[in-house]
Amino acid sequence: MDASQFRRRVYRLLLPLTAGVCAMALVSGCTDSDPARADATKSASPQQRPTSAGDLQSEYQAVIKNVLPTVVQIEAANSIGSGVVYDDxxxxxxxxxxxxxxxxxxxTVATGEKVLGASLVATYPQQDLAVIKLDNVPSGLKAATFGDSEKVEVGQIVLAMGSPLGLSSSVTQGIVSAVGRTVSESPAGGGTGATIANMVQTSAAINPGNSGGALVNLNSEVIGIPTLAATDPQMNGAAPGIGFAIPVSMVKTVADQIIKSGKVTDSGRAALNIIGRTVVDDSYQPVGVALVGVTAGGGADKAGLRVGDIVTKIGDTRITTMTALAEALANDKPGQKVEVTYLRDGAENTTVVTLGEI
Structure with a gap:
């Protein structure tokens, strides 16, 4: 499957479960019966780790014991999702x-079944991330350990932890199936419409309610936040074994800024600095992005683009929709120069835009 075919896939959010559908008691995680062995397993390098079935099971149990207490269930009005404790x-x-x-x-935290109150610190829909804060921090609250996105590789064993279908403290296992995926959420499915780059693809089973939970490696490190699952348009349902998690590098970047400043001050995300809409031809096929607003002093404005222009290419990448435009810019950085092909009064033109920031 080439990149353009992948982008045409349909995705659904791991939407929070409707509250009240599943009112389940807290499901406790597995524990290793030998603490010394669990500690030894955790500290062992990947090359030193045992590979027998029994030892692998013990290693899974050690990871669950280490990480599951940091994964919480979040009830927001009429929905239920998951979250990860970021600090003490x-x-x-x-x-x-x-x-x-x-x-x-x-x-609901794993240190007890008592329901705690929390308040929003800030939300950042452009990356589908948010930070909330407990009104009263309970004794013994444990923060997760967050890993390094540069060390995430295809084939690594991972565990997904969260509250799928309202079943708190649930764990599934799989592998990292791919890295570097660029995926767009569908606003029609309840998402923010974000286009997120460098997503981690996993075969670990993730379902509605897993959103905001933890994708964890065997070093007991969170390497991503499960957010999306693929759907098969032909089956009109979930595509088993294809889920996506926001990379931990972006999670830390956004969370650190929100905690420090109450908002994201440096997104690191490139933009043309325009407001656009998808336009279609006489056959109702999308053919480009019409500019309905151009930010004064922004990248597009300085490059001479104006309201009414229709963007059709970024570099050699064909642009037919707003989603395609977002995906074309997802891996670019503010300050980078890109060639933009556009139509004005039916004539094709090109210009070089120095990208701004979302």
Whole structure:
């Protein structure tokens, strides 16, 4: 499957489960019966780790014991999702589509079944991330350890932890199936419409309610936040074994800024600095992005683009929709120069745009 075919896939969000559908008791995670062995397993390098079935099971149990207490269930108005404890001050990172428009939440932590109150710190829909904070931090609250995106490789064993279908503290396992995926959420499916680059693709089973939870490696490190699952248009349902997680590098970048400043001050995301809409031809096929607004002093404005122009290419990449435009810019950086092909009064033109920032 080439890149253009992949981008045409349909995705659905791991939307928070409707509250009240599953009112389940907390499911406790597995533990290693030999703490010394669990500690030894955790500290062992990947090359030193045992490979027998029994030892692998012990290693899974050690990871679950280490990480599951940092994964929480979040109830927002009429929905249920997941979150990960970010620090010992009670900050919790989750998905923007989990918190929605709500400002207050009910959180269940693994240190006890008592429901705790939490408040929104800030949401950043452009990356589908948000941070909330517990109103009162319980004794013994444990923060997760976050890994390094540069060390995530295809074939690594991973565990997905969260509250699928309202079943809190659930764990599934799989592998990293691919890295570097660029995936766009569908606003029609309840998402923020974000286009997210460098997503981690995994075969670990993830379902509605897993949003905002943890994708974890065998070093007990969170390497991503599960957010999307693929759907098969022909079957009109989920495509088993194809899920996506926001890379931990972006999670840390966004969460650190929100905690420090109450907002994202440096997105690192490139933009043309325009407002656009998809346009279609006489056969109702999308053919480009019409500019309906151009930010004064922004990249497009300085390059001479104006309202009414229709962008058809970024470099050699064909642009037919707003989603295609977002995906074409997803891996670019502010300050980078790109060639833009556009139509004005039916004539094709090109210009070089120095990209701005979202």
């Amino acid at each position: 001050k009670g900050h919790i990172v989750t998905n923007a589509h989990v918190v929605g428009r709500e400002k207050t939440f009910k959180v």
